[in-house]
Amino acid sequence: MLKNVAEPEPESLDVTPTTPKAKSRTKVFALNAKDKYYALLFLGPSVLLLALFVFYPMIKTLYISLFLTSGLGKTTVFAGLGNYVRLLTSADYLNSLGVTLIYVFAVTILTIALGLLLAHLASETLPGIGIFRTLFSATMGVSVSVAAIFWLFIFNPSTGFLSLLSNWLHLPVINWLTQPNTAMVAVVITTVWMNLGFTFLILLGAIQSVPTSLYEAASVAGAKPGYQFFHITIPMISPTLFFVSIITLIGSFKSFGLIDLITKGGPTNATNMLVYRIYKDAFYSGNFAQASAESIILTVIIALFTLLQFKILERRVNY
Amino acid sequence: MSIVLENVSKRFDNDPETLTDISAEIQTGEFFVIVGPSGSGKSTLLRMIAGLGSISGGEIKINGRVVNDLAPKDRKLSMVFQSYALYPFLNVWNNVAFGLNARKIAKVDIKDRVAKALDMVGLTEFKDRKPRELSGGQRQRVALARAVADDSNICLMDEPLSNLDAQLRIKMRQEIYNLQRKLGLTLIYVTHDQVEAMTMADHIMVLNDRQVQQIGTPSEIYQEPANEFVAQFFGTPQINLLPAVKTAGSQTSLDITADFALNLNQTIPATEVKVGIRPNDLTIADSSELNANAVVDNIEYLGDETIVYATLNSGTAVRVLVDGQANFRSYQPVQIGASGKVMLFDSKGQRLHLTKEAMSYA
Incomplete structure (x- = not known):
């Protein structure tokens, strides 16, 4: 860091705070009585709301997951880690875990790749580019239910667009939503389509904030556009890429609405993702203990992935 | 004759203001300064020479070849930007090597040229630093090293010193001058600072209102200004x-x-x-x-x-x-x-x- 500068020049533009972080933190907490009162006053409402709707349910879920429950959700017998053991040895649950992972990675990778491609194309300043920017980001304004109905129409085997297209091209008509593999593809396509608007917009913003002089310097120095994209654009927007990938990853782990409206977890559990499973176990089967344990496992999985991504972020996106 | 501008002009679509009939001859190995107040079109002109801006009329020749429709990378010149245009995610060494890597030059050559360029600007010991860990003057030197390592004989500089404080500006002025002399660079240097123009240039082109006011040696410009504007701009x-x-x-x-x-x-x-x-x-x-x-x-x-x-x-x-x-x-x-x-x-x-x-x- 700057401390190692052998020959500190007076014109140094970098102003690094000399006080360590911990010091400034104690400063924040060194409040007088009146400030403390105001601090609590302002924090109070949000702390109350979080406690009521986040912390309490979380703790309660953890608690329930260690018991067996009645059909009404009352805890009956202490089960320890029994619920967890049963889940992690059940082929059915492991299947859900597997399809969720496939779904999550497919969605994240495709969303980022397509979003990046569209953002890169739309970052060009051409006449009428605003129309494309609006179109590409339009899915941000579409609600899950509308999107699901829209795609159900497209996937419909007798009247859907894809079937009409297959007929016209003399290809066999695929019954998208009734076969395990194609159902997964259909759900992935739909989710990627839903995610694309937001991802596109965020990445477009990042690409546009890269100083043009970097590209100009590169083109004078002899770098071709492709080289510039991979050696300037990608590294420059890497913080944003990581942000978007975390958001997309967590979002797809939590996918529920589209699954419920398009496949209901079927066919034969091929798209029975973790969150949808929790919902069915809890509110269809009344097995609240198992659903709670599933929730905790999902939370741990998401936390691990997020942690991993932050580790990578720290190492790779450091400029 | 290294660079020739013949009646070069530039029209912008929604802008009545144009750069008109700019003509000049810049000799090989010459320190040529384009000076003028902001809005005079000097950066526009430099960008046209670099190939970063299109040419609406006239011809630009580099070493006898008309380059009007040539992409920047094919003009074989280097450029130093006002903002330095350093890549924040690359260390000093890789910043200097960027263009060489992009052109797929042999690794041994790259190593050699980067080392030489860093040595020339006195940054060898800082080669592993990221730009944000450097002072303003050091960043400026990285930008210079990049131009030096490029090995093109023509270098363009767009207000390279305007982000530095007054004392450092004088120091870097001398470093740029010495570098230019040592390497025999043909240097086209854009500035709004008449002192920079007077102290470094072999020839000065004075621009105002997007027109050439005068081209001459510093002493001609000062002693025999062509018009009121030039007389007022210098001194x-x-x-x-x-x-x-x-x-x-x-x-x-x-x-x-x-x-x-x-x-x-x-x-x-x-x-x-x-x-x-x-x-x-x-x-x-x-x-x-x-x-x-x-x-x-x-x-x-x-x-x-x-x-x-x-x-x-x-x-x-x-x-x-x-x-x-x-x-x-x-x-x-x-x-x-x-x-x-x-x-x-x-x-x-x-x-x-x-x-x-x-x-x-x-």
């Missing part, structure tokens, strides 16, 4: 431009704002002119209130010289450069005259050339 404090009319009944004498007369010892080509006198060519002397033609407003003591700001009786403000020892004070009545070196400009601001050195009398 601190600024030249005095005093409205004058031919003295009634005389062909050789001028009345300067009714305050003092000037005998030019030759026929004056116009009745109404502006007389340009550099502050050090004006004379100033203490005077009784009765004989005085001016009053001192204030003075700026600079050490070995002093600038005296005074107002002539007619209301025209003048600047006079005097010795640092001279003792003037505000509200002092003074007698101002000219010592002989004067320039005449017509009503359109164009220089009227005199046949003989002017004789003057206060």
Whole structure:
């Protein structure tokens, strides 16, 4: 860091705070009585709301997951880690875990790749580019239910667009939503389509904030556009890429609405993702203990992935 | 002839202002400075030479070849940007090597050239630093090293020193100058700073209102400015431009704002002119209130010289450069005259050339 500068020049533009972080933190907490009162006053409402709707349910879920429950959700017998053991040895649950992972990675990778491609194309300043920017980001304004109905129409085997297209091209008509593999593809396509608007917009913003002089310097120095994209654009927007990938990853782990409206977890559990499973176990089967344990496992999985991504972020996106 | 500009012009779509009929010849190994106030079109011109801006008319030739439609990478030149354009995610070494890597030059060559370039700007020990860990001057040097490592004989610089403080600017000015001389670079350097232009250039192109005002050596520009704008742009404090009319009944004498007369010892080509006198060519002397033609407003003591700001009786403000020892004070009545070196400009601001050195009398 700057401390190692052998020959500190007076014109140094970098102003690094000399006080360590911990010091400034104690400063924040060194409040007088009146400030403390105001601090609590302002924090109070949000702390109350979080406690009521986040912390309490979380703790309660953890608690329930260690018991067996009645059909009404009352805890009956202490089960320890029994619920967890049963889940992690059940082929059915492991299947859900597997399809969720496939779904999550497919969605994240495709969303980022397509979003990046569209953002890169739309970052060009051409006449009428605003129309494309609006179109590409339009899915941000579409609600899950509308999107699901829209795609159900497209996937419909007798009247859907894809079937009409297959007929016209003399290809066999695929019954998208009734076969395990194609159902997964259909759900992935739909989710990627839903995610694309937001991802596109965020990445477009990042690409546009890269100083043009970097590209100009590169083109004078002899770098071709492709080289510039991979050696300037990608590294420059890497913080944003990581942000978007975390958001997309967590979002797809939590996918529920589209699954419920398009496949209901079927066919034969091929798209029975973790969150949808929790919902069915809890509110269809009344097995609240198992659903709670599933929730905790999902939370741990998401936390691990997020942690991993932050580790990578720290190492790779450091400029 | 390294670079030739022939009637180069630039029109912007929604902008009535254009860069018109720019012509110049820049010799190989020359330090060529394009100077002008902001909005004069100097950066636009440089970007056209680099290939970053399109050319609406005329021709740009590099080493005899018309490059109008050539992509920047094919023009074989290097460029230093005002913002330095360093890649924040690359260390110093890789920043310098960026263009070489992009052009897939042999690794051994790259290593050699980068090492040499870093050594030349004295940054070898900083090669692993990221740009944010460098001071402004060091960042500037990385940008220079990048241009040096490129090995192209033509280098373009767009206000490279404007982000540095005054002292460092002087230091880097000398470093750039030495580098240019050592490598025999053909350097086209854009600046708004007349001091940078005067101190470094072999030839200066003065731009204003998107037109060439004058091209010449620093001394030509200063001694023989082509017009009022050039005369005012160069030299601190600024030249005095005093409205004058031919003295009634005389062909050789001028009345300067009714305050003092000037005998030019030759026929004056116009009745109404502006007389340009550099502050050090004006004379100033203490005077009784009765004989005085001016009053001192204030003075700026600079050490070995002093600038005296005074107002002539007619209301025209003048600047006079005097010795640092001279003792003037505000509200002092003074007698101002000219010592002989004067320039005449017509009503359109164009220089009227005199046949003989002017004789003057206060």
